[in-house]
Amino acid sequence: MWRRILALILKELTSLWKDPKTRAVLLVPPLVQVVVFAYAATFDVNHVPLAVWNEDNGAISAELVRRFAASPAFHVAAVPDHPAAAAALLDAKDVVAVLHVRQNFSARVLAGQTAAVELLLDARRSNTALLVEGYAATIVQDFALDYQPIHTPPLTLDVRDWFNPTLDPQWFILPGLVAVLSLIVSMLVSSLSLARERELGTFEQMLVTPLRPLEIMIGKAVPAAIVGVLEAHIIVAAALLWFRLPFTGSVPLLELALLVYMLASVGVGLAISSFARTQQQAILGVFVFAAPAIMLSGFASPVENMPQALEWLSRLDPVRWMLVVARGVFLQDMPAAVAVQAIWPMAAIAAALLAGATVSVRRALR
Amino acid sequence: MTPALVRLRGLLRKEIFQVLRDPSSLLIAFLLPVVLLAVNGYGISLDARHMGLAVVTELPAEDTREIMQALIASPYLAPVQATSTEAGTQLLTAGKVRGILVLREDFSARLKRPSRWPARAQLLANATDPNTARILEGYVAGALLTWAAGQQEEKRLLPAGSITLEHRYWFNPELRSADFIVPGMVAFVMSMVGTLLTALVVAREWERGTMESMLASPARMGEIIAARLICYYGLGMLGMAISFLMAILLFGVPFRGSFAMLGASASLFLLFALAFGLFISTLARSQFVAAQVAFLTTLLPALMLSGMLFDIASMPGWLQALTYIFPVRYLVSILQTLFLAGTVWPLVLANLAALAVAATVTIGATLAVTRRRLD
Numbered sequence: 001m002w003r004r005i006l007a008l009i010l011k012e013l014t015s016l017w018k019d020p021k022t023r024a025v026l027l028v029p030p031l032v033q034v035v036v037f038a039y040a041a042t043f044d045v046n047h048v049p050l051a052v053w054n055e056d057n058g059a060i061s062a063e064l065v066r067r068f069a070a071s072p073a074f075h076v077a078a079v080p081d082h083p084a085a086a087a088a089l090l091d092a093k094d095v096v097a098v099l100h101v102r103q104n105f106s107a108r109v110l111a112g113q114t115a116a117v118e119l120l121l122d123a124r125r126s127n128t129a130l131l132v133e134g135y136a137a138t139i140v141q142d143f144a145l146d147y148q149p150i151h152t153p154p155l156t157l158d159v160r161d162w163f164n165p166t167l168d169p170q171w172f173i174l175p176g177l178v179a180v181l182s183l184i185v186s187m188l189v190s191s192l193s194l195a196r197e198r199e200l201g202t203f204e205q206m207l208v209t210p211l212r213p214l215e216i217m218i219g220k221a222v223p224a225a226i227v228g229v230l231e232a233h234i235i236v237a238a239a240l241l242w243f244r245l246p247f248t249g250s251v252p253l254l255e256l257a258l259l260v261y262m263l264a265s266v267g268v269g270l271a272i273s274s275f276a277r278t279q280q281q282a283i284l285g286v287f288v289f290a291a292p293a294i295m296l297s298g299f300a301s302p303v304e305n306m307p308q309a310l311e312w313l314s315r316l317d318p319v320r321w322m323l324v325v326a327r328g329v330f331l332q333d334m335p336a337a338v339a340v341q342a343i344w345p346m347a348a349i350a351a352a353l354l355a356g357a358t359v360s361v362r363r364a365l366r
Numbered sequence: 367m368t369p370a371l372v373r374l375r376g377l378l379r380k381e382i383f384q385v386l387r388d389p390s391s392l393l394i395a396f397l398l399p400v401v402l403l404a405v406n407g408y409g410i411s412l413d414a415r416h417m418g419l420a421v422v423t424e425l426p427a428e429d430t431r432e433i434m435q436a437l438i439a440s441p442y443l444a445p446v447q448a449t450s451t452e453a454g455t456q457l458l459t460a461g462k463v464r465g466i467l468v469l470r471e472d473f474s475a476r477l478k479r480p481s482r483w484p485a486r487a488q489l490l491a492n493a494t495d496p497n498t499a500r501i502l503e504g505y506v507a508g509a510l511l512t513w514a515a516g517q518q519e520e521k522r523l524l525p526a527g528s529i530t531l532e533h534r535y536w537f538n539p540e541l542r543s544a545d546f547i548v549p550g551m552v553a554f555v556m557s558m559v560g561t562l563l564t565a566l567v568v569a570r571e572w573e574r575g576t577m578e579s580m581l582a583s584p585a586r587m588g589e590i591i592a593a594r595l596i597c598y599y600g601l602g603m604l605g606m607a608i609s610f611l612m613a614i615l616l617f618g619v620p621f622r623g624s625f626a627m628l629g630a631s632a633s634l635f636l637l638f639a640l641a642f643g644l645f646i647s648t649l650a651r652s653q654f655v656a657a658q659v660a661f662l663t664t665l666l667p668a669l670m671l672s673g674m675l676f677d678i679a680s681m682p683g684w685l686q687a688l689t690y691i692f693p694v695r696y697l698v699s700i701l702q703t704l705f706l707a708g709t710v711w712p713l714v715l716a717n718l719a720a721l722a723v724a725a726t727v728t729i730g731a732t733l734a735v736t737r738r739r740l741d
């Protein structure tokens with residue numbers, strides 16, 4: 001039995017490796033994507049274009065504008081002098097925000113009156129607008145303190161950022177990419193290998209071999225899992241060597257989680273291919289599963305923000321649990337006891353799906 | 367009717383039959399937009415709500431109880447009492463809370479005596495997700511300062527003659543998350559649907575050997591491609607209509623722009639995406655490779671490089687340059703503007719021109735590759 005399974009596994013791996021295009025598709029894009037996406041996924045604002053509409057000609061507003069220009073968050077891209085020009089800049093997305101200083105600003109500050117500066121933000125640019133407002137508020141606050149030192153505040157909040165002290169967005173996104181990219185590859189390999197045999201009619205040929213359904217399933221599942229695990233390791237290596245992420249946790253824990261995760265992902269792939277009669281249907285299935293699975297996993301936005309029903313649904317999503325472990329072992333020195341709480345749901349998902357797929361293949365064989 | 371038109375009509379019928387026989391094309395056009403928009407429209411939210419916060423009060427007093435009440439009152443925070451910093455740390459590592467607020471023994475004593483101000487509260491934040499950590503810090507600081515301001519006479523905290531920042535959010539004054547996300551999401555869905563509809567078609571014909579029979583027919587390559595584009599264009603536009611209706615009716619996103627521009631940008635983008643799918647599948651020849659390439663060149667760029675979630679202006683320069691290659695960024699820009707701002711002609715026309723270039727280049731490239739494949 002084991003020799004037959006081994007032969008099937010070797011056959012699957014050979015057929016993946018022998019075609020240069022397939023080989024290239026498995027190896028090159030993940031590396032390219034890791035680099036591109038790690039740099040893309042920044043919720044930081046650096047050097048965003050700002051328009052300054054200064055109706056005041058006093059020294060104090062000039063100093064305030066200098067503060068904005070000197071901040072690494074902004075660069076002054078335009079100085080409109082009437083409202084329509086400012087609005088046009090915002091409309092055309094030439095600037096993210098317009099800083100508006102009204103007439104008599106400097107005079108009011110000197111007279112000890114309350115003086116307000118106005119910030120107009122382009123809310124199409126999702127949460128950039130929120131961050132820009134935060135930076136602007138800090139600049140104005142610091143500026144105000146220099147001009148009118150207020151009394152000592154009754155309380156202050158000291159913040160310490162654990163696990164990612166420099167708030168580096170790459171530290172957040174890279175462990176996520178380990179999970180997401182390996183998911184896509186292993187699901188495609190597993191779901192298409194069965195669907196292709198069906199579409200091309202070679203599935204019937206398998207029936208006349210001595211292979212039993214369970215053996216076919218193992219023979220299809222293992223190569224896909226191997227490919228996925230290898231893919232994950234390529235990304236882990238890139239994260240550690242190129243992006244210099246810390247790795248605070250335990251390697252065996254990560255390996256265990258990856259193995260279980262890949263089995264779950266292959267389980268989804270095989271379950272999809274048991275419904276699909278053609279490769280196109282299988283690919284559709286992969287998309288319909290993968291896109292929501294990635295979105296609901298917490299990859300881009302936190303799971304707690306979702307409505308309760310979707311939060312529950314996301315518990316069936318293996319990606320969610322893998323993200324917990326990946327981020328945990330990279331950054332948080334996650335204790336084994338905590339990691340296990342995320343690994344067992346993946347194991348349950350994997351077991352259910354693989355069992356279901358075996359049953360359905362057995363039925364198809366009769 | 368010229369022979370070319372007769373052939374085109376025949377090819378169109380063939381494509382339509384093929385679509386109707388295999389439900390997967392119809393599912394891509396109709397089911398995929400519904401699933402993607404529903405899940406992602408509700409699922410991606412940048413509004414943080416109910417963020418877990420462990421509160422450690424080393425010496426409970428009147429003040430600290432009031433602070434706890436103030437934290438509970440915040441809709442953004444879900445505070446729980448923890449007996450010690452260690453207990454809080456355990457909750458933090460288990461992912462139950464996102465931060466620990468520590469009020470030390472001397473906190474309320476110092477708060478009572480202005481001579482010993484400021485009383486220091488400490489927030490230990492889980493910064494694994496830096497964005498959420500910043501938001502948490504903002505809300506905790508906000509809740510504490512609001513409470514403190516309520517305690518003091520307002521005058522002393524906000525002395526006369528201060529400088530303040532007023533802000534106004536244009537296009538989305540209430541900062542509704544759906545308004546942020548959904549227009550970009552429609553572009554994301556279109557990008558998936560367009561490429562997927564065609565990516566597998568030609569690869570499948572090569573794999574099954576039916577491509578050779580097409581070549582033996584009198585139909586020319588341009589006609590074959592035109593028939594495919596027309597057929598899937600119809601399907602894709604129906605998918606677009608579904609997405610648009612869901613955005614307006616289900617998510618209540620306003621639409622302030624011109625319908626003609628919406629139709630024009632969707633059409634040009636769809637032509638690009640469909641031609642790109644044909645291009646991939648012609649080069650790939652196997653459905654596995656075609657699917658992989660489609661995944662890598664549409665799903666993740668549409669999510670990460672389109673400006674839908676992550677602002678392009680904040681990316682490194684080389685990456686900003688790279689985003690111009692992926693036409694989905696032009697569509698995202700147009701849709702966000704048409705939905706939220708109205709028809710801003712300079713922006714819409716510039717992006718529309720970029721989409722037209724992308725569509726022309728891709729169709730040309732597809733024709734070129736297909737011709738070469740014939741030899």
